[in-house]
Amino acid sequence: MSKQIAVQCSDLSKVYTGGVEALKKVSLNLEKGKIHIIIGPNGAGKTTFLQIATTELSPTSGRMTLFGHDVMKDKEVITRLIGVMPQQALMYKQLTAWEHIYFFTLLKGFSRTEATKETERFLKLLNLYDRRNDELYQFSGGMINAVNLAQAIAGDPEVLFLDEPTIGLDPKRRRIVWDYILKMHGEKTVILTTQYLDEACELADNVVVFNKGKVIHEGNIESIINKLGYELKLEIPRSEENLAIVNRIEKHFFAEQNDKIVLWVKDGKMAIQRLVEANIDLSSIAIQRATLEEAYLNMIED
Ligand SMILES: Nc1ncnc2c1ncn2[C@@H]1O[C@H](COP(=O)(O)OP(=O)(O)OP(=O)(O)O)[C@@H](O)[C@H]1O
Ligand SMILES: [Mg+2]
Structure with a gap:
């Protein structure tokens, strides 16, 4: 119909x-x-x-x-x-x-x-x-x-x-x-x-x-969140070794901040798989899902 x-x-x-x-x-x-x-x-x-x-x-x-x-x-x-x-x-x-x-x-x-x-x-x-x-x-x-x-x-x-x-x-x-x-x-x-x-x-x-x-x-809500271009935000302790690992991960954007590396990834599952393969201690990583609020604020700012 x-x-x-x-x-x-x-x-x-x-x-x-x-x-x-x-x-x-x-x-x-x-x-x-x-x-x-x-x-x-x-x-x-x-x-x-x-x-x-x-x-x-x-x-x-x-x-x-x-x-x-x-x-x-x-x-x-x-x-x-x-x-x-x-x-x-x-x-x-x-x-x-x-x-x-x-x-x-x-x-x-x-x-x-x-x-x-x-x-x-x-x-x-x-x-x-x-x-x-x-x-x-x-x-x-x-x-x-x-x-x-x-x-x-x-x-x-x-x-x-x-x-x-x-x-x-x-x-x-x-x-x-x-x-x-x-x-x-x-x-x-x-x-x-x-x-x-x-x-x-x-x-x-x-x-x-x-x-x-x-x-x-x-x-729908998903389509708004998708506009951000990433699915997960990951925070990893900053070190030369971790930086080298992060460089091998496909990402939307990344930044080095004081004691951490922050990266925004399109494919969360793939990124976490890479981190596991590199033997990074997962308990040292903060994982945050992209939210509607973030997408919305991003959309209306100029
Ligand atoms: N009667 C009116 N005369 C002149 N300007 C008006 C009038 N009503 C609204 N406006 C202006 O029109 C614009 C849109 O207002 P509107 O009330 O539609 O916004 P809104 O999205 O409902 O905002 P809010 O979230 O605050 O309710 C605003 O710039 C407002 O100042
Ligand atoms: Mg109103």
Whole structure:
């Protein structure tokens, strides 16, 4: 079966009043049923991208569609397809947690009975049921975020746009949210921004890296790590003898530092085999795998 594209954009640009170019000709095809994680430094354009996709902002040029519906022309259809957790949500703090989720679910077009069911389901899921009758001003920051997230997910929309959804959540709630998102895998499409790379590792089918308004990489976690060009970093005690051994190993890069030789190798297995053959004491070697964090930092620096 051919892949179905949920979100598509081509040459999408956004210039804000005042001249900031937040998006510069972004083109993407985000597949249905996958979890797409958008990462990128502050100001990279992630929220702007989500705001255009969710019809809150108009692009300056280019086109964007959700299941073929144009974000500029088919706002009503799109609103029915999506759930949105904005980065800076408008929360009515005089409402109780129950009322907040309930009213937002009604606004999505659900009946009172369905909205009640959804509200109770998410209050329980996010461990807020005991606090359901408290007004939001009595809530902690993390709890307010959890309510914001619940109102986005309630009703299980076809496409979820979550802008830094787990910010401020304690580890237990974060795990609950991750598990919930993972359960939707294959059925719903999730587009989620985060600053947490462990979140990307845990959830992503596809990672989109934004930097300065452009998409600088798209692919799975492995493809990002591969961009570094090496698999392992090895630290070996510095000596003439070890230097001679290191010289015989195929490497990406190497450096001599105070008391050690550091080498970055493409083929970790092969490099370790060479070291074993040379009778190097393996317990004297520090081995580190290339990480997403390293690859990401490397990618966005300039
Ligand atoms: N309403 C606005 N008016 C003018 N400039 C804006 C506006 N909103 C965002 N910008 C600018 O557009 C750029 C992209 O901002 P955006 O909020 O999309 O970034 P982001 O990747 O979501 O960042 P963060 O990680 O901090 O949430 C930034 O330079 C920002 O200052
Ligand atoms: Mg943002």
